[in-house]
Amino acid sequence: xxxxxxxxxxxxxxxxxxxxSDQELRKLQLNxxxxxxxxxxxxxxxxxxxxxxxxxxxxxxRHGGFIPWDDDVDVIMRRKEYQRFYKACxxxxxxxxxxxxxxxxxxxxxxxxxKLRRKGTEFxxxxxEHMQSTRGIFxxxxxxxxxxxxxxxxxxxxxACYVIRKLLYSELGMKxxxxxxxxxxxxxxxxxxxxxxxxxWRNRIAGRCNRKRTTLVSHMTYPYPHGKYGMPAECFDExxxxxxxxxxxxxxxxYDNYLRELYGDYRKLPPKEERKAHLSVSKIQLLExxxxxxxxxxxxxxxxxxxxxx
Numbered sequence: 001x002x003x004x005x006x007x008x009x010x011x012x013x014x015x016x017x018x019x020x021s022d023q024e025l026r027k028l029q030l031n032x033x034x035x036x037x038x039x040x041x042x043x044x045x046x047x048x049x050x051x052x053x054x055x056x057x058x059x060x061x062r063h064g065g066f067i068p069w070d071d072d073v074d075v076i077m078r079r080k081e082y083q084r085f086y087k088a089c090x091x092x093x094x095x096x097x098x099x100x101x102x103x104x105x106x107x108x109x110x111x112x113x114x115k116l117r118r119k120g121t122e123f124x125x126x127x128x129e130h131m132q133s134t135r136g137i138f139x140x141x142x143x144x145x146x147x148x149x150x151x152x153x154x155x156x157x158x159x160a161c162y163v164i165r166k167l168l169y170s171e172l173g174m175k176x177x178x179x180x181x182x183x184x185x186x187x188x189x190x191x192x193x194x195x196x197x198x199x200x201w202r203n204r205i206a207g208r209c210n211r212k213r214t215t216l217v218s219h220m221t222y223p224y225p226h227g228k229y230g231m232p233a234e235c236f237d238e239x240x241x242x243x244x245x246x247x248x249x250x251x252x253x254x255y256d257n258y259l260r261e262l263y264g265d266y267r268k269l270p271p272k273e274e275r276k277a278h279l280s281v282s283k284i285q286l287l288e289x290x291x292x293x294x295x296x297x298x299x300x301x302x303x304x305x306x307x308x309x310x
Contacts (some may be wrong), residue, residue: 017126017280020071023090025277026303029136032073032246033301035139038098039075040249046088049239050077051252054095056244058266061255067243071277076142078217078236079210082114083140088169101134103199108132110168110195112202112221114141121287126280127176137286145206147216149229154216154229160205161220167198168221179245188288224262231261 020028043050044208052060053076059067079084089100099105102114110133117136124135149159166173166189173186202220216230224231238253252258259266269275289303298304 015126015129015282018284020281020284022275024286025069025071027286027289028071028284030292030298030301030303031118031121031137031286032139033066033247033294034074035118035285036073036244036249037097037247038094039116039139039141040247041080042088042092043085043250044216045092046084047114048077048085048088049081049236050075050085050250051255052076052242052244052249052263053140053281054308057255058259058263060242060244060249060251061259062242062267069275069277071279074140074142075188078142079143079145082143083214086114099134099136101138103195106134106141109134110171111114112165112168112199113143113219115139116141117250118287122283122285123281124283126282128172129282130175131171138203142218142222143221144217144231144236146209146212146214146233147218148209157205157209158229160201161218161223164198164202164205165221165223167193168195228261232257 039050042048049058050233053070053074054069055070056074059065059070086100086102086104093100096229097119099117099119100114101109101117103109108131110131115138117134117138121136121137125136148154166186170190170193172188174183174190177186206220213233215233217233218224218228218230218237232254235252235254235258239250240253240254241248242251289298289301293301
């Protein structure tokens with residue numbers, strides 16, 4: 001697949017998955033790195049505690065940067081830290097390049113976590129072509145809230161999160177669910193329960209849970225694997241710097257505990273057949289890395305500008 005154009009590369013097929021070459025995947029990673037640098041800049045300026053999360057944290061620890069086949073970036077912070085970040089972005093975020101997307105900034109956005117989007121790009125997930133929210137290459141910003149202690153309250157909280165998650169998913173589910181009956185059910189939920197009502201419920205539950213410290217925390221609208229109710233709250237107490245693609249970003253000081261909870265033996269590489277990007281995409285438009293970084297920096301990052309793009 002050939003990508004054309006100096007400033008941007010555009011690939012589009014009609015509801016067909018696009019498979020990125022290694023060069024194209026690296027280009028995507030460098031677009032994502034620019035956004036991560038911006039998040040870190042704001043957080044450091046306003047002393048907002050955050051950590052790399054998920055595959056990005058694993059990549060920093062195990063690879064010193066992106067997992068070679070990874071196609072996204074995740075950061076995570078507590079609710080109080082995110083509220084400070086949200087306010088800081090209003091006056092500090094480079095609005096010419098980025099936009100902070102969440103339910104308060106995009107009336108069509110229905111995910112329970114925020115995204116930093118890169119303007120001048122496009123990224124459409126396969127099966128989500130009908131959704132009306134703002135598109136673009138994105139960095140996920142997960143926000144955690146306290147999980148109630150106690151057998152009964154913890155399970156009630158888990159169920160409440162499940163219901164909220166499915167209600168938010170309904171716009172996608174009415175098109176993407178595996179059966180006609182499920183699609184009709186999600187369509188009914190989408191029409192009956194207003195989006196703002198769902199977020200109001202989410203915020204009320206989070207507010208109650210965050211009144212006192214608990215053993216676990218979780219991002220309410222994105223489930224942890226293996227039926228976990230959350231992650232150890234102590235992991236969020238202290239952060240440290242760690243190298244990622246030659247830049248210094250913040251990570252949990254207890255990253256080993258966090259990653260073992262999340263992945264088990266995270267040092268072991270997955271089988272070769274599982275080493276592939278996990279975001280299915282039907283349309284992608286990227287900035288050229290040489291429009292983001294200097295040639296010297298691109299050489300250090302292992303990206304070499306092709307002759308036709310010079």
